[in-house]
Amino acid sequence: MKRNAMVDVMVKKAAREVIKNPDKALPRGLKLVESLDRKKVNARTYEALHTVLDDPDNNWNIFLHNIFSNVAPESLEKLSVSLVLNAAMESYNKRMENVKKYDCNIPWAILMDPTAACNLKCTGCWAAEYGKNASLPYDVMEKVIREGTELGVYTYIFSGGEPLVRKEELIQLCDSHPECIFLAFTNGTLVDEAFAKELRRVGNFGLAFSIEGFEEETDMRRGAGTYQAVIRAMDLLKAEGVAFGFSTCYHSKNVDCVGSDAYVDFMIEKGCLFGWYFTYIPVGVDAVPELIATAEQREFMYHQMRKWRQTKPAFLLDFWNDGEYTLGCIAGGRNYFHINAAGECEPCAFIHYANVNIKDCSLLEALQSPLFMEYHRGQPFNQNHLRPCPLLDNPHCLREMVERSGAHSTEMLSPEPVEQLTSKTQAASEAWGPVADRIWEDPNEPKYASRSRLYHQKADGSPMEDSPEDTAAAPEDTDISAN
Ligand code: SF4
Incomplete structure (x- = not known):
């Protein structure tokens, strides 16, 4: 189904707000993106971003600010559709x-x-x-x-x-x-x-x-x-x-x-x-x-x-x-x-x-x-x-x-x-x-818990025959930003 053109307009408008004042608008922009991602494909990313935005010394918070200070505003506006809406969301579905x-x-x-x-x-x-x-x-x-x-x-x-x-x-x-x-x-x-x-x-x-x-x-x-x-x-x-x-x-x-x-x-x-x-x-x-x-x-x-x-x-x-x-x-x-x-x-x-x-x-x-x-x-x-x-x-x-x-x-x-x-x-x-x-088998490794579940998972995230479905890791476990 073709995406409603209004979605692109709304996202670009939100991007302009964020670019003008990232500190204020980022939390608001994140909320909008979340609401558009109906299947919650990137749920763990949103969770991680919420944590990041509350701490100005967090390296990912600094990273976000570097994006806004290093990249031209008109490019960021275009990327809000091509990268965020298309490559990060629509692509998956x-x-x-x-x-x-x-x-x-x-x-x-x-x-x-x-x-x-x-x-x-x-x-x-x-x-x-x-x-x-x-x-x-x-x-x-x-x-x-x-x-x-x-x-x-x-x-x-x-x-x-x-x-x-x-x-x-x-x-x-x-x-x-x-x-x-x-x-x-x-x-x-x-x-x-x-x-x-x-x-x-x-x-x-x-x-x-x-x-x-x-x-x-x-x-x-x-x-x-x-x-x-x-x-x-x-x-x-x-x-x-x-x-x-x-x-x-x-x-x-x-x-x-x-x-x-x-x-x-x-x-x-x-x-x-x-x-x-x-x-x-x-x-x-x-x-x-x-x-x-x-x-x-x-x-x-x-x-x-x-x-x-x-x-x-x-x-x-x-x-x-x-x-x-x-x-x-x-x-x-x-x-x-x-x-x-x-x-x-x-x-x-x-x-x-x-x-x-x-x-x-x-x-x-x-x-x-x-x-x-x-x-x-x-x-x-x-x-x-x-x-x-x-x-x-x-x-x-x-x-x-x-x-x-x-x-x-x-x-x-x-x-x-x-x-x-x-x-x-x-x-x-x-x-x-x-x-x-x-x-991989070191229990002191931070990702040990999800690793033991990954052992029972196929490449597409679906459970192997010997793995109960409710213990299989969700696809969001692959989200690198959540590390
Ligand atoms: S994508 Fe990486 S792991 Fe796969 S074949 Fe290429 S080099 Fe090897």
């Missing part, structure tokens, strides 16, 4: 209806590579394995977004290659789809004043800057001068009131630096509203398996992330160690999937296998392709959600899924057999398993 209707995963976000071309050559970069020549035609990206919104997908993320090689066309997509939100992972080197102004004008496009630590660590992996380019780009976006964050790959050589309080504090000081951590995955023939973080380093990041969530005013995520908030792996269209620059539909940016190409099929056909259906049936890949990944934590799962589905390698330069890929993560998975189990 539409997707769940379509999951039932089509019996497959329907994602919250789609990651697309507009181009494989990049102006840098970073050590161990998985994107380099695709070659440099492929690019997604504009019409194909447009088709993905059109079909995606029909299914309930309002979030589109660009990676690459360097997506800003095609920045004019990305701006055009943002202009054509004001109902959606867009984000690009970028090395920052192609951001200039004119582009920062365009980002402000469209108001629904943010950037996640790839950065590997301070100057020495970043330039070691990404090349001399890259760090300074990122810092300059952050300054340009902050001056224009554009939302941005950082994206950091932690590995065996930089974990002390990027896992330090000083690093996160500096990113927040530069204006980052969010920070996404990825661990190094040895994808491709040029991968450097020695860069995989050790079990001790991964545990260190686990504890740092949980400490930061109580203390730092930024939305921080660690994609592997935060599996318990999403009930395991989010790939294969469960929450997201990846379309590479050649159009191959892969379950995840790190899983370079596919059965279909988006140039030859509909979005729905891609979601129903054999490898995606293997994910749909197999998730979660481990009942311990601190071991979510079918490649890094459960390599036998990926081997079996690729073999059963008959998916082909999508790496254009040197196709990598799945046995070769998974052999590189076997040792890391064996080292992490006992550590993850110890943490």
Whole structure:
């Protein structure tokens, strides 16, 4: 059913009030959003926000104030519809209806590579394995977004290659789809004043800057001068009131630096509203398996992330160690999937296998392709959600899924057999398993109670046969802001 246009008008009006005086209007605005969320999809988020708003020193309270002081008012007004109403609320209801209707995963976000071309050559970069020549035609990206919104997908993320090689066309997509939100992972080197102004004008496009630590660590992996380019780009976006964050790959050589309080504090000081951590995955023939973080380093990041969530005013995520908030792996269209620059539909940016190409099929056909259906049936890949990944934590799962589905390698330069890929993560998975189990089963862990319920829960939150329904965790237990 199409939403009444009056709802959008009311929400924008409420957003204007909040922007004018957040301290007064935030509690009132929250009340309005709650009343519109009839199914109470985000009930735990509201509860957490109520607690936050009462304490001016709370890190999430400071985070909210940073949003209002860092992001341009006209962008916030647009985001009240595209992000809050569409991506956070309407998306869930539409997707769940379509999951039932089509019996497959329907994602919250789609990651697309507009181009494989990049102006840098970073050590161990998985994107380099695709070659440099492929690019997604504009019409194909447009088709993905059109079909995606029909299914309930309002979030589109660009990676690459360097997506800003095609920045004019990305701006055009943002202009054509004001109902959606867009984000690009970028090395920052192609951001200039004119582009920062365009980002402000469209108001629904943010950037996640790839950065590997301070100057020495970043330039070691990404090349001399890259760090300074990122810092300059952050300054340009902050001056224009554009939302941005950082994206950091932690590995065996930089974990002390990027896992330090000083690093996160500096990113927040530069204006980052969010920070996404990825661990190094040895994808491709040029991968450097020695860069995989050790079990001790991964545990260190686990504890740092949980400490930061109580203390730092930024939305921080660690994609592997935060599996318990999403009930395991989010790939294969469960929450997201990846379309590479050649159009191959892969379950995840790190899983370079596919059965279909988006140039030859509909979005729905891609979601129903054999490898995606293997994910749909197999998730979660481990009942311990601190071991979510079918490649890094459960390599036998990926081997079996690729073999059963008959998916082909999508790496254009040197196709990598799945046995070769998974052999590189076997040792890391064996080292992490006992550590993850110890943490998961530790009764002193703050989330222990909900974990023992999660053991009896399927990836979609429904109870396993051996679990009484009334003890199963509600889907809101996946709400990261409630931590
Ligand atoms: S396949 Fe692994 S890396 Fe990809 S979303 Fe799932 S857990 Fe994360």
